[in-house]
Amino acid sequence: DAGVIQSPRHEVTEMGQEVTLRCKPISGHNSLFWYRQTMMRGLELLIYFNNNVPIDDSGMPEDRFSAKMPNASFSTLKIQPSEPRDSAVYFCATSLNPGPHNEQFFGPGTRLTVL
Amino acid sequence: SQQGEEDPQALSIQEGENATMNCSYKTSINNLQWYRQNSGRGLVHLILIRSNEREKHSGRLRVTLDTSKKSSSLLITASRAADTASYFCATENFLTGGSYIPTFGRGTSLIVHP
Numbered sequence: 001d002a003g004v005i006q007s008p009r010h011e012v013t014e015m016g017q018e019v020t021l022r023c024k025p026i027s028g029h030n031s032l033f034w035y036r037q038t039m040m041r042g043l044e045l046l047i048y049f050n051n052n053v054p055i056d057d058s059g060m061p062e063d064r065f066s067a068k069m070p071n072a073s074f075s076t077l078k079i080q081p082s083e084p085r086d087s088a089v090y091f092c093a094t095s096l097n098p099g100p101h102n103e104q105f106f107g108p109g110t111r112l113t114v115l
Numbered sequence: 116s117q118q119g120e121e122d123p124q125a126l127s128i129q130e131g132e133n134a135t136m137n138c139s140y141k142t143s144i145n146n147l148q149w150y151r152q153n154s155g156r157g158l159v160h161l162i163l164i165r166s167n168e169r170e171k172h173s174g175r176l177r178v179t180l181d182t183s184k185k186s187s188s189l190l191i192t193a194s195r196a197a198d199t200a201s202y203f204c205a206t207e208n209f210l211t212g213g214s215y216i217p218t219f220g221r222g223t224s225l226i227v228h229p
Contacts, residue, residue, distance in 0.1 A: 004157070033216070042221040043158075043203070056216070091157055103148060104205075104217060106157030 004107035006092050012113045018080040021110045023092030024073055033104065034067055034077050035091040043091075049075065050097075082114045119147070119187075119204040119220035127226045134191040136223040138204030139184075147187050148205040148217060149178060158203060158219075161189075196229040 005024040013019055025032050034046040047057040052069045060067070064083070069075040079086055089111050093104040119138045128134055138147065146165045150158040164171045164180045164187065171178045177190040191198055201224050205217035 043219040045216065045218065048216055093157070103160035103163065104150075104158070106159070108157050109155075 004092055004094055004105055006090075006107035006110050008110060009108060010111045010113075012115065013082055014115050015083055016081045017114075018078065019082045019086075019112060019114075021077040021090050021092075021112070023075045023077070023107060025075070025092070025094035026105055027073070028096070029094035029105070030072075030097050031095045031102075032069060032075050033093045033095075034075070035093065036088045037091060037109075038088045046077070079112075082112075084114045087112055087114050118218050119206045121202070121204055121220045121223040123223060124221070125224045125226075127228065128194055130194060130196055130227055130229050132194055132227075134194050134198070134225055134227070136189045136202050136225070138187045138189070138220060140187075140204075140206045141185065143182070144206050145215070146207060147180060149176075149187075149189050150203045150205060150219070152201045152203065152222070154200070161202075191225075194225075194227045196227050198225060199227045200225060 007022045030051050032049045035043050036046055037043045046059045047067045048055050049069045065079055067077045089109045091106050091109045093106045095102040095104045119140045122137045144166055146163055148163045149161045151161050152158045162173050162178050164178050166182055175192045180187045201222040203219045203222045205219045207215040208218045
């Protein structure tokens with residue numbers, strides 16, 4: 001298995017533009033997590049899916065952020081409109097199921113820069 | 116929700132020395148996990164210790180858990196330059212509906228000088 005795949009790896013955009021980040025989970029993993037990492041705030045959980053259903057989106061900063069998981073092999077995180085303060089590294093991680101003994105497998109991340 | 120707090124924030128040592136990082140948390144846990152993040156990469160799972168375990172080993176890694184003090188430590192013995200990375204502890208948070216999700220601290224940045 002290739003692991004968790006994220007695209008693009010780097011994204012530079014201008015303020016106000018729509019940004020779509022993509023994630024392909026490890027086959028068979030039922031839980032998918034979107035994180036944002038910055039120097040100031042560390043690693044923040046944005047949203048968590050289980051069996052393609054959003055379970056907890058309390059970490060999504062505001063309505064400009066939305067996430068979908070239309071099927072077990074694909075998820076998107078969209079920011080519309082983007083702002084400079086959205087600049088961060090966005091990680092997708094997956095696990096077999098949400099149990100407390102399951103490790104998470106992280107993708108390589110998407111480094112987003114909003115000018 | 117609770118979040119593990121790593122200490123120290125940064126650690127700089129010479130190759131061959133041991134590195135010790137600590138994690139403290141606030142509420143009872145079922146398990147605690149340690150992850151490593153190399154610069155520009157995603158986090159990689161290192162080891163999981165359950166609440167009924169006091170110590171666990173994996174290669175040069177030794178993890179201890181003291182539930183009475185609500186703390187854990189990660190010891191890397193005979194460190195190598197390749198151990199340079201950030202290290203995170205993750206405690207689980209219980210969500211309504213029966214799900215547990217790991218919550219990460221801010222990490223300890225370890226630099227091992229060759």
